[in-house]
Amino acid sequence: MQSTFGSLAGWFKGFNTRFSHGIDTFMRTGFRIPIATKLILSFLAVIIIVSTIFTIVGIRLINDRILTEAQQMVDLDLNSARGIYEGRLNHIHDVVHLTADRLFLAEDLTSGNVMDAADELTKVKEAEGLDVLNVTDAYGHVLLRTGNLGVYGDSQIHNELISTAITQKAPAAATIIVSAEDLSKESRLLAQQADIKFINTPMARITGETEETSGMMLAAAAPIFDRNDKLIGILYGGTLLNRNYGLVDEIKQTVFQGMKYNDKDIGTATIFQDDVGISTNVLNGDDSRAIGTRIMESVYNQVVLNGQPYVGRAYVVNNWYITAYEPIRDLHNETIGILYVGILEQPYTDIERQTIFAFLAIAFIGALGSMIFAYFISQRISVPLGKLVSASREIADGNLNIRVEIKSGDELGKLAHTFNKMASALKERDDELKEFAKRKIMESERLALIGQLSANVAHELNNPLQGIVTYSHLLLEVMPSDQDETCRSNLEKITIQANRCRDIIRGLLDFSRQRKPDKTLCDVNEVLRGCVSLLEKQALFHNIQIIWGLEPALPEAVIDPSQVERVFMNIIINAAEAMEGNGRLTLTTRFEPDDQFIELQFANTGPAIAKDNLDKIFDPFFTTKDTGHGVGLGLAISYGIVKEHRGTITVESEPGKGTTFIVRLPVTSNGNGASHG
DSSP: OHHHHHHHHHHHHHHHHHHHHHHHHHHHTTOOOOHHHHHHHHHHHHHHHHHHHHHHHHHHHHHHHHHHHHHHHHHHHHHHHHHHHHHHHHHHHHHHHHHHTOHHHHHHHHHTOGGGGHHHHHHHHHHTTOSEEEEEETTSBEEEETTOTTOOOOBOTTSHHHHHHHHHOSOEEEEEEEOHHHHHHHOHHHHHHHOEEOOOOTTBOOOSOOEEOSEEEEEEEEEEEOTTOOEEEEEEEEEEOTTOOHHHHHHHHHHHTTOEETTEESEEEEEEETTEEEEEOOBOTTSOBOTTOBOBHHHHIIIIISOOOEEEEEEETTEEEEEEEEEEEOTTSOEEEEEEEEEESHHHHHHHHHHHHHHHHHHHHHHHHHHHHHHHHHHHHHHHHHHHHHHHHHHHTTOTTOOOOOOOSSHHHHHHHHHHHHHHHHHHHHHHHHHHHHHHHHHHHHHHHHHHHHHHHHHHHHHHHHHHHHHHHHHHHHSOTTSOHHHHHHHHHHHHHHHHHHHHHHHHHHHHTOOOOOOEEEOHHHHHHHHHHHHTTSGGGTEEEEEEEOOTTOOOEEEOHHHHHHHHHHHHHHHHHHTTTEEEEEEEEEEETTTTEEEEEEEEOSOOOOGGGGGGTTSTTOOOSOTTSOOSOHHHHHHHHHHHTTOEEEEEEETTTEEEEEEEEESSSOOOOOOOO
8 A cells, every 4th residue: 555655656756857857948948937837837737636536545445444433433332342241250259258248157057057158149149140050069069050050069179150250269360261061060951051053154164063051150169268267168140142142132232322324223232252152232134143153253263262363355255344353361361252342344334435436525525625626725825835835844844933025915924924923923932942952851850869868868867866866865764864954855855856867867767768558458537536446545536526528339459558558648737736736637538520530638727838849748857846846758759659550649728628638549450640839
């Protein structure tokens, strides 16, 4: 494509040069051709050549662009389908995990009366739409099958989820293949549901198999512990995907929203077990679901054998689709199936054809119109445009002092005036940017040097200073009470100042050694309550009223609880000190579902922070406290912790209204960087 366009452009350039040379030669023979005529003849040649080139190239670009747009769209649709698929699996994981943690199940297992739990587990199974919900002992032997109470005692240790839950003593969820024998133990209906006869499908790979008897299942297993945290059993549950159309129909409705084209569904979704469609909303010619049809061999080779996604055209059952396929993997990352979404190719081919016709019509009309106006514009734009082009090149080459002199009252004159203003603005901004960059580079280098120097000095001073602190305290303890009061006072000053130096050094070391957060799922409300419980008994908090406004259904966030606890305690202690131990502290939390952030507000009724200090509140060593009451590193360290969590920390303060610190933490490990104001 690029080589074709390049050769055409080269040919056009050579033709234009020969054409101009021919006109110049004609003029030198004694005939004078006006500039308007030269421009019109040049425009005529350009129009013919450009129209031809752009018609050929444009048609090719339209074809490629429409196909690319369709492939990008179906790739995005596949992402949405994957999210729905994983959401269903996560739901099963949560149901099994939460049910395994329920007290009645552990008590029934401990007492040996596991059958007493059958009714309650059956209710959970039916309420959550599960096909299987079983209990095994700590060695994988089935104790209870809710779907077939009479069959138990067999070993399911070969089930990868059950064996993983036993060995790791933690919940596990994945897509798995369940044999026909195990399905028969669950129920005869499940075994029949999984039994699928193959249907001859054009372009499918050739195999000697004629049916699939095993089933693909979204499943999860979770350990059951007694009161002493001893593993006593496994709860295992799942949903069979074979002939289960709820998931694919949900994908179709969510992603494609029921759109049709010529009475055909535009979008379809299918789940394949190996290469056999086991759940789909693709229809056969008789409007039945195309269960048992098989995937194209080329797609199978790339997705199943090579484990790579496939995006492109594919023949699906009885029509061409723009498709996207990706592997479905089990717990051991082995490809066991395929998730597919596709949209009909016909709408795009129709759009392509209509666009080509429109393009040809526009090209013809544009060429004709250009010829009509060529004469009128040729006499007014050639010289001014030449100046503007030349000046533009100077600007592009870095000469920001260039100016254009065009004295006319039309648009070209205004354009020249605007161009000159733009050049002046660019020159001014370029100078400002250079100065700003220079200043920032110097500042960054200075801060880096100071930070390194501070950490080294703090480390070197820490040991001797610790000795000063220790021996000054010992001197105070052994000094006789009748000793000269001036001597004791001086020694106390030494002790106070040495303690202050020690605090400064500890703050420097904490600030320079901030570690990466060790993130895990945590309840932010519980972390906040824990901080308050540690502080509320201190004398500073005796006259402070704490008002709670915690959102009860707050989702868990991926955070380092120890680091986030440090942030909360810094803010709460600063608030108490700002109120001088007497006031009201309001703690609120809320969840922002659109941004997937948890927001915490710490509002105190103390005096407002001066407006000039708001921009410096998170800077290292900035403090408004009296000498000896802080080194100004607490909020700087807190800011660094929140930044590492990809969250934000801000402060709002108004006279008469107090001060509010706002901390926003992402629910997941992805999020925006920290900011402060």
